[in-house]
Structures are given as C-alpha cells and as structure tokens.
Amino acid sequence: MFRKIWNGFLDILFPRICINCRHYLGAENASSLLCSDCFGSVQTFRVIFRTDRGGKFLALGPYENDVLRTTIHFLKYRSASGAMKPIRIWMGQYLTDLNVRSWIGRETLVAPVPLHPARLRKRGFNQAQLIAEVLSEELDLALDTKGLKRIRNTGAQMEIKDRDKRKTNVRGCFSADREKFSGKSILLVDDVYTSGATIKEAATALRQAGAKEVNTFVLAKVN
C-alpha cells in the first residue's frame, strides 16, 4: 500500500515517459523504460551469422532499430540497471528462439570485450560485462572477466568513420591469458558490432592465447 502511494507520488514529481517515443508510462509501469509498443517493436534476428573464421556470430538485432539503439545508448550513458531490464527479456527470448542452449558447448567460457582501465574508471562499469553476465546466467556457462585485457586505450571506435583506420586503431590493443583460454571455446561478448574491428582483434588475441573456437554475441549489429 505504502509503495503504491509512494510510486504515485514519485510519478507526479517525475512523470515517467518511454525513452524512445516519449509516451507517458503511468505509475503501473514504474519499473519500465519503454512503453509496450516500443518494447514489442524490437525484431530480433532469426538467423545465426558466421564470422570470417567460421565461428558463430550471434546478434540480437539490427542497430538500425530505434528502440534497440536508444536502449543501448541508455545502458551506456544513463542507467545500466534500468536498461538491462528490457535487454534481459529480449536476450532470453532470442536465446530461446535460436535454441542456443542446445548447441553451445557446456564448457564454453563467456568473456566480455574489456574496456581499458582508464575508461572503466570513468564510466564505472563495462556494458559488455553486464551483457556477458546475463548470457552466462541464461546459458548456465562460466564467465571470465579478467583473462582478456585491453592494454592500450584506443578511444571510441564509433567516432572513427574510416574502416581501415578503425582496424589500425585497435591493432594489438588486447592481451589474453593463455592459462585461461588455451584449448577453450569462447563466447566473446560486446554491445555493438560496427565494422567488427574491435571484436576481430579481441578474437585474434584469444586465438593467439590458444582458444580453439571463438563465437561472438552482440546486442546490435550495424547493417
């Protein structure tokens, strides 16, 4: 009862609106960021892509989808815990639709693309790690957040428009711990796949550390 009154009170002071369409959400939808129309408008991919090296490349949806893009932006710059609520639901649905639990190896290690420590200090969290945590829970796989490191601060790839420059910008920026990854299958996780330069570089570091297979998961893939 108290909670209901309190939520109603908060709603008058800070009326909640959908982060995508700005539609009023109402007190009953207090924990949500998105109205049901926007939430339901995220069409997840129904195909499994392939990486250049033959690994499986899972992308939840297209970056061109306004709701997905807005939610990822919210995850990085506004409220990570708030944004992870709809993301977790989309991920659960996506993993079920593609039957990922049935074919992914039980020994697979989930590893997020790391931020450079200086960048991590500034942001306070690594969005890829939050996504990796959900994947490891949903798929019941071990998570490793320490073995892959970013040893050079490369700045934001999103701000570099030229494809070749993106590639050279990240070259040699990761180091991977051989003891952790040698002989293992890895599910490498990031938020957005743009040119693929960062993920390819991280996958190379994992393979150089002896990983036998690198599959990838991202929330959004730029078409």
Ligand SMILES: [Zn+2]
């Ligand atoms: Zn909306």
